[in-house]
Amino acid sequence: MYSKRVVDLSRWLVAALALACIVTFFRVLLRANPTTVALGLLLFILFLATRWGLRYAVATSFAAGACYNYFFLPPFGRFTVSDPQNMVALFVFLITSIVASRLSNRIRQESQDARARQAELEILHRVGRALLQTEELVQLTNSVTAAVAHATGADAVQLYLLEGDRIFRSRGDVTLTLSTDQLREISQNPGILSIAQQVIVPLRSGAKPGGALILDGTELSLPSLEALGGLISIALDRSSAIAELTRAEAAKESERLRSLMLDSITHELRTPLTSIKASVSTLLSSVLRPEVTHDLLTVIDEESDRLNRLVSQAVEMAQLDTHEIRMAFRPQTLRTLIEDALETSRIVLQRHPVEVSLPLNLAHVSADPVWVAKLLGNLLENAAKYSEGGQPIFISARQNGPFVACSVTDRGPGVDPAEQPLIFDKFYRARNQTISGTGMGLAISRAIVEAHGGAISVTSQPGHGSAFTFTLPSASGDAIR
């Protein structure tokens, strides 16, 4: 306030001094004729109108008219005009200077308005950009106030959402004083309100009131405030819609997985159950030769194992999914883990020669032996299942930074490159797969490896075989789990 008065006063002084200088210059130094003087003074008045506004220009016009009359129109040194022509000249000077001042002032104001509008548009653009960067509703509501405060330069910003009566505040020294009850009432109001230093912009969700944005110490114009309210309302609606969609998609995906699991298990259960039932029926219905009885009992034994494996896989998958399992990591030699897995998968591997080649100085791994045995078992079982009997299976390992990488390689049909990233997904089975399976083995293997802080991948050349490689952290290394 005080400084505005000082600026005003100094401008008046400068205008008066400049007028005095111009008059002295024309009168004493240049001894110019009245036309030159009138044009010179007009120029000065136009300059004032464009720089400082109309009131300085009009007041200076009158002062300049008086000086013009006193110093440059005969009789000199008096405020009277002897020649009627000079009277007209003085009158025209005054009218011209006032009209020109008004025009220049209007241009000045319009350019000021245009600059202000541009600045406000830039603010809206900045807020819009900040809001578009966030899709997640919680993140958005947490960041709106800071984004608005930053872009508008407001001292404090508060976002009030009717849903859940929630308030979000920007960081700032100013404490906003409205209570939740007042905010709830104000949010119903469709127009912008001004209370003391605070401006309250209503937010709408479609036609319904959604809340309010309260800005403290902002100079934004009414249209810009309305646009700001609209922008925030749209951003909130958009995030709510995305959240709704994500929830619906997650529910759909979980439903899909559940039915896939059911399909897969039902299908896989049926085959061994049919074999067991047929074998038992045959055993019960007639007296059989001992070797036939033995064969049928072997079928029952194998198929029961298969059922057992299937149920275990379903349970493991559910446990890994719900993070129910606590792994017990201990330093292990990979060789021991491999030997245990080979022993467990002995029957599955009986038709395949297995070659193990491990470097001598391989670091110990930090692993849960029970789960790593399951992981190796899955990979070995797949290698045996998907390659012809007699084809070899190779197990190798190498140090890879703070990890030990272990590969199980077979000479089977390989995996189509397009399907390689998909086979680790739950229930995914390669297209045209004729060999029976559940699509759970690799998903379980990936969950086990990831629980150890490692990664699993496949490299494969269709027709030539596949190599499944997983990493486990070295017991002494710096791998982060």
Ligand code: ADP
């Ligand atoms: P399942 O073997 O029960 O179908 P997995 O999750 O173990 O389930 O494997 C998913 C798919 O990946 C399999 O259906 C198969 O198509 C492919 N696959 C896995 N291991 C191999 C392998 N060693 N060679 C070729 N394809 C494989």
